[in-house]
Amino acid sequence: MIRPIRFDPDRVARLETESWRAYYDRRWLSMARVLVAAHREQFGLSPLDALLATISASRAAIAFAPSKRTVIRAGVVYSDGTTILGADDKSGVAAVLEVLTVLREQGLPHPPLEVVITVQEEVGLNGARSLDRSRLESQLGISLDAGGPPGQIVVSAPTHDLVTAVVLGRAAHAGANPEAGINAIKVAAEAIHNMPLGRIDAETTANIGIIQGGLARNIVPDRVELTGEARSRNVARLDAQTAVMRRALEDAARAFETTVEIDIARSYLGYELGPDEPMVHALSEACRAEGVEPQLVPTGGG
Secondary structure (H helix, E strand, C coil), rough: CCCCCCCHHHHHHHHHHHHHHHCCCCCHHHHHHHHHHHHHHCCCHHHHHHHHHHHHHHHHHHHHCCCCCCCECCEEEEEECCCCCCCCCHHHHHHHHHHHHHHHHHCCCCCCCCCCCCCCCCCHHHHHHCCHHHHHCCCCCCCCCCCCCCEEEEEEEEEEEEEEEEHHHHHHHHECCHHCCCCCHHHHHHHHHHCCCCCEECCEEEEEEEECCCCCCCEEECCEEEEEEEEEEEEEEHHHHHHHHHHHHHHHHHHHHCCEEEEEEEEEEEEEEECCCCCHHHHHHHHHHHCCCEEECCCCCC
């Protein structure tokens, strides 16, 4: 499992800023250069692995690149269908900046405000984990990271487990002597086939999102890496789900007389807030003051 080895929030912030500028300017080579540096510095990857990770990230970034042909309907910005808009965190940041701008321009009264914008959410909340909370005076906060109509307040979110596995096989020539090999891809496929994935129940989901392995078309693959997750608003059900995923991997390895290395790590904890919690109550009253009835909803995101 790859873990950050020397996470430097200031350095990451500079790299992120530079990469986003290149992203929006469509300077893909510049973005790739920054990503290689980030992978090597923050995750300790070798030059080759950093390059491979950057190629994957760059392909995703190009696919998610902002379209120059966005569509506005009824005051809402949509992608024209050629790309994905990817506007969840962007819209949250835009809302924060707009509030600050209006407060300053109009000189409106307000309580003391502190704004925190973190980096590397998708890879494990690294920015939030590294935040020096001693620099904050606030006791309550609002996270702007959810979709939905005005008035929706997320009061329940899941606990998240990261699931990684390395399935080991035995290499052999696929044409001359395949009987001598153990196909790690086939072992991994058997394990995935026997895993309950997708929507497990109303509170629990699971996914295998990345599969990497194999060296060449004519070599029986001896190693496959799987990366997935499970999340649930019920910790007992989450533990049960990751146990099933582990068992599927172990059973498949045993059936093919090989081994598997499994790592299950708890990325973050969920939460459950009632309507009388101070911030939930304050948000609900603010909605009602604007003529919007608050809706307290759960989420599967994190």
